[in-house]
Amino acid sequence: MSAGVMKDNRSASRLVLENVSHRYGELPVLHNLNLVVNPGELVVLVGPSGCGKTTLLNLLSGHIQPASGTVHREGIIRTVYQHDGLFPWLSVLENISMGLRSVTRKTQRQQEMHELIELIHLEGFEHHYPHELSGGMRQRVELARVLAGDSDILLMDEPFSALDYQTRLRMRHELNRLLVKRPRTVVFVTHDIEEAAQLADRVLVLSNRPATICRELRIHAPRPRDLTDQAVIEAMKAILIELGLQT
Amino acid sequence: MGPETNKRQGMSMPAGPTAKPGKVRIRRFGLPVMVLLCVLLTWWLVSFFHLFPAYAMPSPGAVLNSFKEEISAGRLVNDIIASLWRVAIGFVVSACLGIPLGLWLGQHAAGRQAFVPMLNFFRFLSPLAWIPFAILWFHIGDKPAIFLIFMATFFPLVLATMSAVATIPKIYFRVARDYNYKGIELLTKVTFPAVLPQVITALRVSYGIAWVVIVAAEMVGCQDGLGYGIWEARNGLRLDSAVCYMITIGVLGMGIDRLLAQLTKLPDVRWGYER
Amino acid sequence: MKLSITGFITGIVLIIVMLGLLRYRPWNHNGSVNIKDVVHDGPNNKAKRQLTVGYLPVTCHLTCPVTDFASKTTHANTNFNSQVFSDFPTVVSALQAKQIQATFMIVPLAMKLREQGVPVRICYLGHRDGSEIVVAKNGKVRSLRDLKGKKVAIPSPYSNQNFVMHKLMEDYGMKPDDITFVVLPPPDMPTSLASGAIDGYFVGEPFCAKAELDGIGRVLYYARDIWPNFISCALVVHEDLIRDNREVVEDLVRGIAQSGAWAETHRAEAARLAAPYYRQDQKVLDYVLLSDPRRVSYVQLTPTDEDLQQIQDMGIKMGLLTKHIPMRELIDRDFVPQTITPALIDAAKIPDPQAGKIH
Numbered sequence A: 001m002s003a004g005v006m007k008d009n010r011s012a013s014r015l016v017l018e019n020v021s022h023r024y025g026e027l028p029v030l031h032n033l034n035l036v037v038n039p040g041e042l043v044v045l046v047g048p049s050g051c052g053k054t055t056l057l058n059l060l061s062g063h064i065q066p067a068s069g070t071v072h073r074e075g076i077i078r079t080v081y082q083h084d085g086l087f088p089w090l091s092v093l094e095n096i097s098m099g100l101r102s103v104t105r106k107t108q109r110q111q112e113m114h115e116l117i118e119l120i121h122l123e124g125f126e127h128h129y130p131h132e133l134s135g136g137m138r139q140r141v142e143l144a145r146v147l148a149g150d151s152d153i154l155l156m157d158e159p160f161s162a163l164d165y166q167t168r169l170r171m172r173h174e175l176n177r178l179l180v181k182r183p184r185t186v187v188f189v190t191h192d193i194e195e196a197a198q199l200a201d202r203v204l205v206l207s208n209r210p211a212t213i214c215r216e217l218r219i220h221a222p223r224p225r226d227l228t229d230q231a232v233i234e235a236m237k238a239i240l241i242e243l244g245l246q247t
Numbered sequence B: 001m002g003p004e005t006n007k008r009q010g011m012s013m014p015a016g017p018t019a020k021p022g023k024v025r026i027r028r029f030g031l032p033v034m035v036l037l038c039v040l041l042t043w044w045l046v047s048f049f050h051l052f053p054a055y056a057m058p059s060p061g062a063v064l065n066s067f068k069e070e071i072s073a074g075r076l077v078n079d080i081i082a083s084l085w086r087v088a089i090g091f092v093v094s095a096c097l098g099i100p101l102g103l104w105l106g107q108h109a110a111g112r113q114a115f116v117p118m119l120n121f122f123r124f125l126s127p128l129a130w131i132p133f134a135i136l137w138f139h140i141g142d143k144p145a146i147f148l149i150f151m152a153t154f155f156p157l158v159l160a161t162m163s164a165v166a167t168i169p170k171i172y173f174r175v176a177r178d179y180n181y182k183g184i185e186l187l188t189k190v191t192f193p194a195v196l197p198q199v200i201t202a203l204r205v206s207y208g209i210a211w212v213v214i215v216a217a218e219m220v221g222c223q224d225g226l227g228y229g230i231w232e233a234r235n236g237l238r239l240d241s242a243v244c245y246m247i248t249i250g251v252l253g254m255g256i257d258r259l260l261a262q263l264t265k266l267p268d269v270r271w272g273y274e275r
Numbered sequence C: 001m002k003l004s005i006t007g008f009i010t011g012i013v014l015i016i017v018m019l020g021l022l023r024y025r026p027w028n029h030n031g032s033v034n035i036k037d038v039v040h041d042g043p044n045n046k047a048k049r050q051l052t053v054g055y056l057p058v059t060c061h062l063t064c065p066v067t068d069f070a071s072k073t074t075h076a077n078t079n080f081n082s083q084v085f086s087d088f089p090t091v092v093s094a095l096q097a098k099q100i101q102a103t104f105m106i107v108p109l110a111m112k113l114r115e116q117g118v119p120v121r122i123c124y125l126g127h128r129d130g131s132e133i134v135v136a137k138n139g140k141v142r143s144l145r146d147l148k149g150k151k152v153a154i155p156s157p158y159s160n161q162n163f164v165m166h167k168l169m170e171d172y173g174m175k176p177d178d179i180t181f182v183v184l185p186p187p188d189m190p191t192s193l194a195s196g197a198i199d200g201y202f203v204g205e206p207f208c209a210k211a212e213l214d215g216i217g218r219v220l221y222y223a224r225d226i227w228p229n230f231i232s233c234a235l236v237v238h239e240d241l242i243r244d245n246r247e248v249v250e251d252l253v254r255g256i257a258q259s260g261a262w263a264e265t266h267r268a269e270a271a272r273l274a275a276p277y278y279r280q281d282q283k284v285l286d287y288v289l290l291s292d293p294r295r296v297s298y299v300q301l302t303p304t305d306e307d308l309q310q311i312q313d314m315g316i317k318m319g320l321l322t323k324h325i326p327m328r329e330l331i332d333r334d335f336v337p338q339t340i341t342p343a344l345i346d347a348a349k350i351p352d353p354q355a356g357k358i359h
């Protein structure tokens, strides 16, 4: 890993929501939300469908402005979308190089791209186009793209939900592995409680619309965690109870 | 996720019949040639047995002779160049103005509301309705024909580009924002490639219109060109040479469309035709 | 292969440049704008002046290509390049734009132009007669009265054929709407007659001859039978040319007069000469010029006040013309030569169109 592009992303990044509320017209979606995402932390948001998780991510990234309250953000934010976030007219390599636009030196950029391709195990597919890849491969390219260069914060909106179960399991490992090599601050939205329990430093359970944070759950066990780890099972149980899916 | 799992996902092959290559070739080339031969045979029979009077249906032989005549006189080549030149200029001008305008309109809802009714109005005016004005304003020569080609292709191109831009998935613009694409770079690196497949389709369609229009446009206000050739053949009461021009027009039109179709094979627009 | 924008643009520019080069052939420094229209290249390319004269491939305009040919093969001071047009609106447009300054044109149209302020003058006539009313070969029509309630095609409302037809109807005591007139492009007239879309037509040659040759139609009236010394087309010259370049106009009128005199007596040769200019089958031209001397003549081409006044009066009566233009403004007879000798065309120099054709 070239030291030049590496920087301490932990201290540079900062995401704070203060008393944030949001509504779409007459529809209140978020109510008085307070949230501090610490540098290097992986926060997972879970909640019922339509409660406002995507809206929350959009507020964090700045795509939309809150109706009231303030959002502080420091650092370069990038988003991994559920699917189809890659530019279909660019090859794998070109898509990844979008993340390296700030790197001006060509040799350095090429080296970096090479590393990233290796990291996501897509050697040989550099010149393929997204429509020639499987869903899992595409999501890996997305990961490589957001990890490239000097990003600080990653927002992920159900990044693996379009994948089959096995691929999803693999992608969790993949993400863990990548984050070890390239630490980032992550806010991760998912419906998958397993995923939340396996990945999160902190799980935030949102209530029904208008959403508030109704439970905050810290998982101290070190990553990577196995599905069958005690900590994971306990966390899953707690989340399920909180969502009213288990008593 | 080892490399071995990647291997199962090879290059996606172009969809199509999986028959033996020989068979495919027969089907791709043999069948059309057979149909062509049948049509020629019917034509020959019709003229051989005089099912139509000679003045209403020139024989294949007469047409062949007039081909020889027109080629040896150098007229046919000259007319082809004249028509190609007019179509090329008219088409390039309308693409150079129409595509940027379409891009702009696609991104500005207010502009759309303001201009679309007007654009639609002009789109439904047959370009041939402009012929009297074309001649009044541009007199004779290349200009009126180029003007007519422009009028025929500009509006469909603008509207097609515009609706292509308006339907670009929002997600591309979000990604572009994440990666700091702004202004002109946003336009050339995101918006334009995102609509390119549809623009290419629109170009092909409007090229078809252009080629149809050039023939009609050259019937007035011109001194050469393929359309003029037909008109002159008619004036000269030479239907055989009119048919020879018609064949030239059809073959050229088809050939150029095949060339344009090659554009859709480019890798960075391929995606637009595969889903 | 990857579509790079620069590569794409370069490709387009290359194609355009190539087409442009092929189209304008800048290496062709001949200077003659109409090089492709010069069918015969004579020994007289060294003439001091040159002029482009417009015409349509109809026998009424026959003297135009003959003058073109004569100016190149005999000793003359001006080279005349005949430029073929396919319809009159285009001729008008070219004249307005001064892309051509002299052309053959139907007389009422010239009057209309003058009315609209385009300064043109009639300097000479193209022919006498040369038009016929044609009806279906096996039809029952024997006189104009039989055409009552039928459809007759004319080439243009501003054609003298239209005017003459109305005069004839008047003579026969018919009302103007007894016959339905439709405007058709002359080449379509024979076929329309054959298919029964029209019952007759009145137009210049060779579109009447074509119907006869194809066994579709027969002549009902020769123009001269209705209107003695019938005129349909005249030589129209822009006043700017008359003012700036009198010698050229003089050469032109003399050339046409001499060509007419020659064509009148050398009809077979004239047909052979004109066929490649017209891109027409020589058979048809032969038929027009040779079958019956009543069809068309190329002498007596000085326009008289009476000739044109008659046409103007008819046009005004029909409401197609609105202004009384004095004949001295309309006609310019200054260039008509005193004596007219046939052009000294060497018949041996006329290329044989049959040589390159198999029919």
Ligand SMILES: Nc1ncnc2c1ncn2[C@@H]1O[C@H](COP(=O)(O)OP(=O)(O)OP(=O)(O)O)[C@@H](O)[C@H]1O
Residues within 6 Å of the ligand: A024, A025, A027, A029, A048, A049, A050, A051, A052, A053, A054, A055, A056, A209
């Ligand atoms: N652009 C919008 N305009 C109006 N209403 C919207 C808009 N986007 C979202 N909403 C509404 O806001 C609510 C929250 O939407 P959001 O997409 O944030 O939910 P979500 O928690 O991400 O749901 P899911 O888990 O199904 O993705 C929904 O009820 C939706 O109808």
Ligand SMILES: [Mg+2]
Residues within 6 Å of the ligand: A053, A054, A055, A157
């Ligand atoms: Mg969502």
